Amino acid sequence: MLAKVFSGAVLGLDSVVITVEVDVAARALPSFQIVGLADKAVEEARERVRSAINNSGLDFPTHRITVNLAPADLPKEGALYDLPIAVGLLIANGSIRETFDDAVFLGELSLDGQLCPTPGVLPIALMAAEKKFKKAFVPASNAKEAAIVSGIDVFPVDSLKNLVGHILGDKIIPAVPKEQLDFSVEENFETDFADIRGQNLARQALEIAAAGGHNVLMLGAPGSGKTLLARTFSSILPKLTEKEAIETTKIYSVNGLLPVDSSIIKKRPFRSPHHTTSHIGLIGGGTHPKPGEISLAHRGVLFMDEIAEFPRHVLEALRQPLEDGFVTVSRAAGTSQFPAKFILVAASNPCPCGNFGDNKKRCLCTPHQISSYKKRLSGPFLDRIDLHVFCATVPSDQLTDLKPGENSKEIRARVQKARDLQTIRYKDSPITCNSELTAKLIKTFCPLNEETTQILQKAITVLNLSGRSYHRVLKVARTIADLAGEENISKDHVSQALQFRQRDEGSS
Numbered sequence: 001m002l003a004k005v006f007s008g009a010v011l012g013l014d015s016v017v018i019t020v021e022v023d024v025a026a027r028a029l030p031s032f033q034i035v036g037l038a039d040k041a042v043e044e045a046r047e048r049v050r051s052a053i054n055n056s057g058l059d060f061p062t063h064r065i066t067v068n069l070a071p072a073d074l075p076k077e078g079a080l081y082d083l084p085i086a087v088g089l090l091i092a093n094g095s096i097r098e099t100f101d102d103a104v105f106l107g108e109l110s111l112d113g114q115l116c117p118t119p120g121v122l123p124i125a126l127m128a129a130e131k132k133f134k135k136a137f138v139p140a141s142n143a144k145e146a147a148i149v150s151g152i153d154v155f156p157v158d159s160l161k162n163l164v165g166h167i168l169g170d171k172i173i174p175a176v177p178k179e180q181l182d183f184s185v186e187e188n189f190e191t192d193f194a195d196i197r198g199q200n201l202a203r204q205a206l207e208i209a210a211a212g213g214h215n216v217l218m219l220g221a222p223g224s225g226k227t228l229l230a231r232t233f234s235s236i237l238p239k240l241t242e243k244e245a246i247e248t249t250k251i252y253s254v255n256g257l258l259p260v261d262s263s264i265i266k267k268r269p270f271r272s273p274h275h276t277t278s279h280i281g282l283i284g285g286g287t288h289p290k291p292g293e294i295s296l297a298h299r300g301v302l303f304m305d306e307i308a309e310f311p312r313h314v315l316e317a318l319r320q321p322l323e324d325g326f327v328t329v330s331r332a333a334g335t336s337q338f339p340a341k342f343i344l345v346a347a348s349n350p351c352p353c354g355n356f357g358d359n360k361k362r363c364l365c366t367p368h369q370i371s372s373y374k375k376r377l378s379g380p381f382l383d384r385i386d387l388h389v390f391c392a393t394v395p396s397d398q399l400t401d402l403k404p405g406e407n408s409k410e411i412r413a414r415v416q417k418a419r420d421l422q423t424i425r426y427k428d429s430p431i432t433c434n435s436e437l438t439a440k441l442i443k444t445f446c447p448l449n450e451e452t453t454q455i456l457q458k459a460i461t462v463l464n465l466s467g468r469s470y471h472r473v474l475k476v477a478r479t480i481a482d483l484a485g486e487e488n489i490s491k492d493h494v495s496q497a498l499q500f501r502q503r504d505e506g507s508s
Contacts, residue, residue, distance in 0.1 A: 003091035006104045006133070007084040008124035009076055012289065012336030013250050015120070015127035017104075020081060021068040022088030028064035034085075036069030039077040039288075048079070048109050049086045056113035056161040061093040075334070077288055079108035080118045083137065086160055096167055103135035104128045107142075113160040115139035119256035122249055125149040137163065144263035145253060147176040148246070179263050181242055187267055189235040191228065194407035198394035202229050205389040205500060206345075207411055210236045211418040212479030213435035214472075215322065215344040215384065217307075220391030221358045226347035229391070230303045233345055235408035237268045237301070238419040244299045244432075247339060251291050251298055269300030271342075275309040283317050289329040289336040294321050297342035307346040308376040315381055318344075322384040325436065341436070344385065348377070360393040386435065386472045387500040418482040434479045439471060446474045452491045459498050473497045 003022045008015045032046045053060045067085055069076050084105040090096045106124055108116040121138050125146035128136050136154050138146050143156035153175040157163045165171040193203065202218055206229060209216045218226045240248070249265045252258040258265070273282060273293045284292030294302055304310065321327045321340040328337045351370045355361040365373075382388075422433050429441060437445065448456065460470060476497035477489045484493070 010120040082109040083107040213433040214386035
């Protein structure tokens, strides 16, 4: 008997329909074969499915079994096909007398028939709703993740035995209620800007970065507070929108990093890869391409501490994602495109000893050592960073001052207000914040009066700004104006933005 059950395959961050065809031939020697360009994990489904059916008290067919995963030319990987194969076998064997043309099945089976957490559930649920499927049977631990998708009923399956009972009408599994997404819950952070002493310019730069989604490079002596500032940065970021949250959750779902029994990521990611991270670990890749750290930081923060210690080729690979907001990974198995719209927060010492440009400590490095250290970060890479700020050693009187500074909640309120202005301004555009402005959109949303234009022209000559730097100054000035609640960009906003383009650490 032939049975057909539908499932899905994850390609990058998207999904396609997979038809699981199961044929049980009575007049043949017993065998179990899976075809359709399946990887080792899929081939091993034979033993998992066999044991799961037997240990669930169900009849496993003792005939020749052929399972085809169509389309046959599309690579299949992972253990998510265990459940659809098992259901197809039970239908072909006559244990289940029902067809499922409007349902998708996915999930990994343990040997006792229990359903295990499975990566990639959200992309498949989104695909199922788009393709007009009505039901999705998924592992119970992934049900909340799939339940955020509208237009499809999600059934949490904890075991193969209970699923068969549901199909036969013995014990109904209720569909998971649709979760009402609420992003208004106040988040708790380990650090707060109220606890940071000094570094007023760096605090200002981080506020601008949070409001407009701009990249930041902090240079300074060891112990000046660069790492603390970066880790506190998350506490002033604006709240995720529903669209951003779904984008982020898809990435974590595909990588299997979404916490069990969680529905959606509501907090902007903060990723801090070590400087020994490989090119593939940072950018993404593998035989079957998977997202890397820059995609895991999508709509959040990528913090690269001691950025000068990262290999040169790894940093240069960041140039295209920083410019385009996505990364394309091509392999023999196919090409995948992953989103990478993150805020880069980088920290580095200005020289090997770390004291160059500091007023309190003496630099022991030779000019050649300083020059060589600076060259670890190429000009084209630095050109893609909007805000450059020098963090000097905090004076002792500020360090011992017990009076708390402005807290993160107050700063976040200003940031959120500025980001809301951008959301309204760009509602008819493909962008969401100022850092994503293209050259064409800059002409529309960043008009300058004659006086401001003249100041900027002089700055281009004096600072030798490139075309990219010029546009980035305008983007930062647009954000500064938004924080001030002003519609037009003034000369003060441009002047303030220009001070963050200076990269001479000794004079910053």
